Amino acid sequence: xxxRFLSTLLLSIAASGTAMAAGYAPTENSQVNLRxxxxxxxxxxxxMNYCAGCHSLKFQRYQRMAEDIGLSEEQVxxxxxxxxxAFGETMVATMDPGDGEAWFGQAPPDLSLVARSKSAGPDWTxxxxxxxxxxxxxxxxxxxxxxxxxxxPNVLWELQGIQAPVYGEDGGIERFELVQAGSMSPAEFDQxxxxxxxxxxxxxxxxxxxxxxxxxxxxxxxxxxxxxxxLLKKEYWRDVH
Numbered sequence: 001x002x003x004r005f006l007s008t009l010l011l012s013i014a015a016s017g018t019a020m021a022a023g024y025a026p027t028e029n030s031q032v033n034l035r036x037x038x039x040x041x042x043x044x045x046x047x048m049n050y051c052a053g054c055h056s057l058k059f060q061r062y063q064r065m066a067e068d069i070g071l072s073e074e075q076v077x078x079x080x081x082x083x084x085x086a087f088g089e090t091m092v093a094t095m096d097p098g099d100g101e102a103w104f105g106q107a108p109p110d111l112s113l114v115a116r117s118k119s120a121g122p123d124w125t126x127x128x129x130x131x132x133x134x135x136x137x138x139x140x141x142x143x144x145x146x147x148x149x150x151x152x153p154n155v156l157w158e159l160q161g162i163q164a165p166v167y168g169e170d171g172g173i174e175r176f177e178l179v180q181a182g183s184m185s186p187a188e189f190d191q192x193x194x195x196x197x198x199x200x201x202x203x204x205x206x207x208x209x210x211x212x213x214x215x216x217x218x219x220x221x222x223x224x225x226x227x228x229x230x231l232l233k234k235e236y237w238r239d240v241h
Contacts, residue, residue, distance in 0.1 A: 030126035032198040034208055040069040043199025048080040050155050057091040059112035060203050068206055104151045115204040122197040129193045133165045145173055159184045
């Protein structure tokens with residue numbers, strides 16, 4: 001048992017060292033709250049307006065999304081569906097995959113499971129969307145500290161503004177400097193990115209909303225059952241003492 005524990009520990013340390021050597025940046029705490037329905041609704045609107053042109057959510061349906069986050073069919077079809085897809089169909093990008101491959105070198109990936117595919121979950125999405133900076137050496141003019149040489153532009157630059165890297169003595173990026181303000185303040189942009197991250201976390205596991213809602217009742221039931229069991233034990237053992 002001890003040998004197995006030590007082996008697992010050594011493998012974890014080695015994996016961490018490999019990740020640091022590869023230059024993986026740490027992620028920020030997104031503070032995503034899946035019980036915040038308003039955040040999910042804002043995240044859906046932001047995603048559909050800024051991301052859904054290129055990225056599909058092929059495992060999610062407009063109807064299911066509407067039911068889960070409190071939107072009507074009219075709201076979804078008028079404000080969030082920019083394709084010819086029906087309310088009961090899955091959410092696909094407006095861009096033709098062939099065009100995406102021609103413009104970006106590869107078709108933009110489906111993002112249905114992006115929050116589940118990353119070990120950091122929504123924290124990865126949150127950090128990624130905040131980490132774009134201008135890079136004239138890249139074809140798109142942008143780069144990203146979390147996913148270096150990402151084949152996509154900073155689609156949220158009008159909201160965030162344009163940030164340039166400030167390099168430290170070791171040649172690595174030490175921090176960012178805002179060289180052109182966006183339409184949002186840094187705090188407002190953080191909230192917008194948090195909303196998108198929350199929405200993608202929901203899309204990756206829609207059942208999480210119901211599971212969290214049921215969790216409170218399960219805990220209350222267990223507490224009540226424990227109390228009843230204690231009373232029953234006390235009654236059974238009363239004559240023994």
